[in-house]
Each structure stands twice: as C-alpha cells, then as structure tokens.
Amino acid sequence: MAYSSMPNLGTVLVTGGCGFVGRHLVECLLSSDTECDIIIADVNISRNRIPSSRTHYYQIDISSFADINGLIETTQPRVVFHTASPEPLKSDEALYQKNTLEATSILLQLSKNCKATRAFVMTSSVAVIDDYQTPVLHGNDSMPMLPRSRELYAAYKARAEQLVLASNSRDLHTTTIRPCAIFGPHDHGPTTRILGLTESAAARVQFGDGTNLFDWVYVANVAHAHVLAASKLLDPAADGIGGESFIVTNEEEIAFWDFVRQLGSAIGNHVEVATVWSVPVWLIFHIALLSEMVVWIVSLGTRKSTLYRASVLECTWQRTYSIDKAKQRLGYRPVVSLEDGIKLTSRWWLEEKAEKRKLGWSQ
Secondary structure, eight states: OOOOOOOOOOSEEEETTTSHHHHHHHHHHHHHOSSOOEEEEESOOSSSOOOOTTEEEEEOOTTOHHHHHHHHHHHOOSEEEEOOOOOTTBOOHHHHIIIIIIHHHHHHHHHHHOTTOOEEEEEOOGGGGOOSSSOEEEEOTTSOOOTTOSSHHHHHHHHHHHHHHHTOOSSSEEEEEEESEEEOTTOTTHHHHHHHHHTSGGGGEEESOSOOEEOEEEHHHHHHHHHHHHHHHTOTTOOSOTTEEEEEOOSOOEEHHHHHHHHHHHTTOOOOGGGOEEEOHHHHHHHHHHHHHHHHHHTTTSBOOSSOHHHHHHHHSOEEEOOHHIIIIIOOOOSSOHHHHHHHHHHHHHHHHHHHHHHHHHO
C-alpha cells in the first residue's frame, strides 16, 4: 500500500496495534513516515505482527493503570493512537466499562502527565451518532452523540469520545476519527462474516428490497485518516482539529446488498440479482429478536447474536455520511477506491483460505 509521505511524528504508541485497524495503522505509519518508532500495545501480540526495526511490541492490559503507566514512562510517545476496543458483538457491559471507558480515561490521564506526548487520536465510530431507530442520510459530525444508545458498543464509544474531546488542551491536542462500516484484509469480524455468507446458500438471500444506500470505508483509508489527524494536531499552523471529530468513508455510496454481492463475485461466487430472494424486513426483524433472546440465554448475557435487530436495520435502512469536514480540515481523501479495496480484500481472503488448506494437509 502506497501512502503519501508525512512529517516525522516521532515515537508513536498504538493501542490495539495487533487488531484490525491497529495493524493497518502500523503499516500506514511504516509507509508514510520513514523515521518514527512505533510502540504497539495489545493484549495479544502474537497476531498481525509486522516485522521491522521500527516496530516494538508490548503485551499489556490496556485497562491497567500500572501497565500503561510503565509503558508510557519507558517509551515517552509523542503521539498516542488509541485503536483498542472490544468487538461490537460483545454484550457484557462490564467489559465495555473497563476496556472502552476506563481504559480511555487511564490513557488520557497518563498522556496528559507525559511531557513528551502532544497528540492523542482515538478510533471512534459513526455509531456514536446513530440512534438505531431511523435511517441516516448524509450524517455529519454536527449531529449529537448518543451516550445512552441501546447498543452498548455505540454508547461506550460515545462516552469515551466525550472524554477524549473534552481533554483537548494547549499541552495535549486530541481528536477522534469516526469510520463508517470498515472492511478489508485481516478483519475477522464483519468482513469475514460477509465473505463467509457469500460462500453459502445465504448468498442468494437479502433482507428488504436491496435499494438502501450504504457507506463503507476500506481500512487503509481509516489508517490514513489517523495519520493525517496526528500530523495536523502537531502542526502549530493547523486550526479546527483539536477537540473535534471527523467522519471518514470511501465517499462511494452503494446499495448494501450490491456491495455484499460484489465481494462475493471477487472471490468467485457470482450471484445474479434476479435469483436473489428478498426476505421482508418485518419477518427478519422478528427472527433477529428471537435469535437475540436465545443467544443471550445460552451465553448468560455475555454474547450478542450475529443476527440482531440493530444489524437488520443497518443492512435494510439507508446509512450514508458526509466527509466534508474531514476533507476540509484534515485534507482527507480516500487513498484506496472501493473497487480496489474489494480486490485487495478478496485476494487476502483467498490467500488465507489457501494457507489454511495447506496447514490442514500437513497435519
């Protein structure tokens, strides 16, 4: 992936650097800044590693004051990128309280205390402005956050984002990046679930009439936005960045189910629209409700069904967003088109499947 060159950010800390967004952020930093040292902090550092003389991996508990304090004191980062977050399908509120809200609070406090740290960029989500009750048409950063959302992931992201934006000061400049639905290589969440769906009989099923427009963003574009934000926060001449949030998308609206089928076609599973069965929204909504109840009971309230009411609304209602603010203030433009992102994602998926088959044969 080729990124435009950026000013030297110095030593940077990436929490969740072995996760989906974090891994691509590390790759972006290595490509766009030839001098920065990258400190990667994650609970599991055995996955998504990028070998380099400039990457340094630390296995820590992101919600541990002692762990984070020791790491920041030792490494003295100039920039903190906070990408660590529990996955949206968790339904354990205590987990979000600890690993989203408390972890962010600790990281902010210790970043403020570190004289070397000047910029703090958090990975947020457009979910913080989504009420999960109405369609979103060209949503923008002026819309109010909803810290009492019924979706735990969204609610705790909003509360953490409020802390980050309120912490902006002369000594520590803070901002948040709000991606829409992210897809790309190394995602073992939504991307993998969609690709798996396209390989099954479910590829010929869609919820609703399939006309609802949706915004996606390729993961490399999300990483690029983070680096742009950090560079702007460190630039004394830049204005209107600190204490602000920025929505990022690929700026290529597409019908939700068309995108799903394009991903499927890219891995060799083409489906003609004429052969697709459209399930009425009211029916799948009630099936999702039943699925939620069963999974909640079986998991003792710690897991969320992969089919849940909010997910039904997300893929049957319009979800589009404006990136005008990010374009004007950050200079953000997608560096990878939707078409190329689909190609890169499908290539990764096919290579990973081939590798798994190879490992299976060798056992």
